[in-house]
Amino acid sequence: MLKEYRTITEVVGPLMLVEQVEGAKFNELVEIEQANGEIRRGRVLEVDGDKALVQLFEGSHGLRIADSKARFLGRSIELGVSRDMLGRVFDGMGRTIDGGPDIIPEKRMDINGEPINPAARDYPSEFIQTGISAIDGLNTLVRGQKLPVFSGSGLPHAQLAAQIARQAQVLGSDSEFAVVFAAIGITFEEADFFVSDFRRTGAIERAVLFMNLANDPAIERISTPRMALTAAEYLAYELDMHVLVILTDITNYAEALREISAARKEVPGRRGYPGYMYTDLASMYERAGRIRGKKGSITQIPILTMPEDDKTHPIPDLTGYITEGQIILSRELHRKGVIPPIDVLPSLSRLKDKGIGEGRTREDHADTMNQLFAAYARGKEAEELAVVLGEAALSDVDKLYAKFAQEFERRYVSQGYETNRSIEETLDLGWELLSILPKSELRRIRDEYIDKYLPDKKGDD
Numbered sequence: 001m002l003k004e005y006r007t008i009t010e011v012v013g014p015l016m017l018v019e020q021v022e023g024a025k026f027n028e029l030v031e032i033e034q035a036n037g038e039i040r041r042g043r044v045l046e047v048d049g050d051k052a053l054v055q056l057f058e059g060s061h062g063l064r065i066a067d068s069k070a071r072f073l074g075r076s077i078e079l080g081v082s083r084d085m086l087g088r089v090f091d092g093m094g095r096t097i098d099g100g101p102d103i104i105p106e107k108r109m110d111i112n113g114e115p116i117n118p119a120a121r122d123y124p125s126e127f128i129q130t131g132i133s134a135i136d137g138l139n140t141l142v143r144g145q146k147l148p149v150f151s152g153s154g155l156p157h158a159q160l161a162a163q164i165a166r167q168a169q170v171l172g173s174d175s176e177f178a179v180v181f182a183a184i185g186i187t188f189e190e191a192d193f194f195v196s197d198f199r200r201t202g203a204i205e206r207a208v209l210f211m212n213l214a215n216d217p218a219i220e221r222i223s224t225p226r227m228a229l230t231a232a233e234y235l236a237y238e239l240d241m242h243v244l245v246i247l248t249d250i251t252n253y254a255e256a257l258r259e260i261s262a263a264r265k266e267v268p269g270r271r272g273y274p275g276y277m278y279t280d281l282a283s284m285y286e287r288a289g290r291i292r293g294k295k296g297s298i299t300q301i302p303i304l305t306m307p308e309d310d311k312t313h314p315i316p317d318l319t320g321y322i323t324e325g326q327i328i329l330s331r332e333l334h335r336k337g338v339i340p341p342i343d344v345l346p347s348l349s350r351l352k353d354k355g356i357g358e359g360r361t362r363e364d365h366a367d368t369m370n371q372l373f374a375a376y377a378r379g380k381e382a383e384e385l386a387v388v389l390g391e392a393a394l395s396d397v398d399k400l401y402a403k404f405a406q407e408f409e410r411r412y413v414s415q416g417y418e419t420n421r422s423i424e425e426t427l428d429l430g431w432e433l434l435s436i437l438p439k440s441e442l443r444r445i446r447d448e449y450i451d452k453y454l455p456d457k458k459g460d461d
Contacts, residue, residue, distance in 0.1 A: 002073065003072070004070070004071050005021060005071075005072075006069050008069075011060045011063060012060075013059075014055055014056045014059055014060060014217065014218065014219060014263060015055055015056070016042065016056055016063075016065075017051060017053055017054075018030075018051070018070050021047075021050055021072065023072075024044050024047050024072055025074075026046070027044060028043065028072055028076060029043055029072075029073040029076060029077060030073065031073060032063070032069070032070050032071075033069050034063065034064060035064070035067040040056055040063065041057045041058070042056040043076070043219070045264065046264070053264070055219050057093070057217055057220060076112060078108040078110055078111065079108065079111050079231065080094070080103055080105025080107075081106060081108070081231060081234040081238075082103050082104060082105050083239060085231055085235075086208060086235075088100060089209040090211070091211060091212065091220075092210060092223060093223060093224075094111075098195075109230050109234060110230075111223060111226040120292050120293075122289075122292045123354070124145045124289070124324075124354060125143070125144075125354045125360075126143040126170060127140060127141075127142060127143075127170075127356060127361055127423070128168055129171055129423055130167055131168075131420035132164065132340065132415065132421070134342040134344050135164075135327060135349075136423050136426050137365075137369060137372070138344050138347070138372060139325065139344065140351075140355050141168075141301075141349065142349070142351040142355035143170060143242060143299055143355075144298070146288045146302070147323065147324060147325050147326070147349055148250075148319050148323050148326050149161070149301060149304070149329065150316050150319075150326050150327070150328045150329065151303060151306070152329065155341065156334070156341070157249075157305070158194070159340070160303075160340045160417070161181075161194075161303055162197045163418075165181055165207065165244070165246055166203045166420075167420045168244050173242065175240055175241060175296065176241045177243075178206050178235050178242070178243050178244070179207040179208075179245075180207070180208045180229075180235070180244070180246075181198075181208070181209045182210040182212075182224050182227070182228035182246070182247045184224050184225060184249055184252045185252025185256065187213070187214055188213055191211045194211075195209065195211070208228070208231050210224055210231075218259045219256075221253055222253070222257065224253075225250075225284050229245060233287065236298050237291065237296050240295040240296045241296050242296060243299070244300075245300045245301070246300075246303065247302045248304075249303055249304055249305055250302045250303065251305045251306075251307065254277060254281075254314075257277060257280060258272055270314045277318060278322070281318055281322060284302075285302065285322045287300075288300035302323070311328075325352075326348060327347045327349075328346050329341050330342070333409065339417065340413075340414075340415075340417065344373070344376065345376065345380070353366065356369070361423045361427070364427065364453055365423075367444060367446055367449055368434070370445075371434060371444040371445050372408070372430050372434070375401060375405075375434065375437060376404070376408050379402055379404045379405025382405070385398070386402060397438070397441065400436060400437055400438070412426075412429055428453075431454055431455055432455055434454065442454075
């Protein structure tokens with residue numbers, strides 16, 4: 001029998017103080033029952049002697065503490081998991097919201113997860129094809145990696161997220177592939193876009209969706225990504241699936257963290273965010289990976305909007321430290337009509353070398369990737385020079401590089417949200433674009449690959 005406490009002494013915003021409590025634990029679930037039978041839920045944020053500070057999920061509006069009683073449930077927040085989760089839509093607390101029946105769980109799992117033993121981790125090394133050339137060809141995603149997307153307000157990261165969720169696959173693997181999609185603090189319009197896009201394309205059959213809306217309580221925003229990662233861990237490590245987890249928008253998560261920290265009157269860190277934000281983000285991001293002896297894996301793509309497009313803002317800054325690279329969306333490319341507007345030069349996948357080459361993608365991948373980067377960088381310089389000094393100041397070779405940069409953006413990066421390119425198509429397109437340049441400029445590619453793959457050899461010196 002659970003003990004009930006009628007010793008609620010104070011409520012401030014989403015926080016409630018309960019006194020004379022025995023044996024309360026950090027993160028423990030609490031039920032608050034009012035005189036009219038209404039039940040609200042919360043969790044223990046802090047324990048000091050016989051006092052417990054409880055954070056309310058539904059907020060404290062209309063709560064009468066004089067005739068309310070609190071029950072401490074002896075467990076933290078859990079998610080009921082089952083294979084039947086695939087194809088379903090849940091809210092941020094794991095309740096079904098798609099009109100279907102409730103899930104009958106095969107087991108219940110703590111949403112905070114178990115830390116992965118570093119010695120048991122396996123190195124990420126298998127290529128994941130997203131069908132997007134700017135990612136597959138130049139900033140390759142590898143199974144078990146954490147690769148965030150840095151976006152800005154108003155940029156089309158939602159469309160990019162939906163495209164990746166729809167198209168991603170592990171080539172040459174017999175394991176099932178699943179997508180766990182968590183929308184954190186988004187508008188109803190965005191939530192409707194994601195759900196209808198998944199349904200329209202049939203991608204929902206292999207997906208689990210968690211939707212936390214902007215008008216939901218801040219505490220729910222903290223739980224949503226952990227709900228998603230718990231579902232992913234079950235699918236990956238119990239059902240041997242390759243799971244891609246997409247979390248959007250991490251900025252909304254961090255704002256909720258700041259709101260709760262302010263309510264607790266904690267000493268703020270950079271720009272008002274709590275000093276433990278690095279640890280908190282790491283506790284989520286580090287749940288990605290592969291474990292030795294397990295067939296399944298979790299690959300993460302967190303998406304965040306950089307406030308004022310500032311890469312040094314605490315949220316992208318800390319995310320960059322914890323994760324293995326970043327895909328950056330460019331406002332300038334977006335204005336030019338490049339879809340998706342991925343800026344390949346500052347983007348980086350630190351594990352790309354592990355997932356490419358013979359047996360994974362193709363033997364010429366590494367060389368063509370390096371050559372495309374170098375040629376695009378020089379082409380952008382030539383374009384800037386032409387703006388300052390006029391096109392007449394460019395050498396003939398510089399003019400070819402400028403032409404290459406324009407064609408690269410128009411044909412390679414800008415492919416639209418419905419085009420799904422295989423890695424062979426992406427590599428062949430890269431060779432086609434490199435044929436704009438004289439063969440003597442292709443210094444980063446081995447001669448045997450040039451002879452084998454270059455489509456138009458008339459560009460000979």
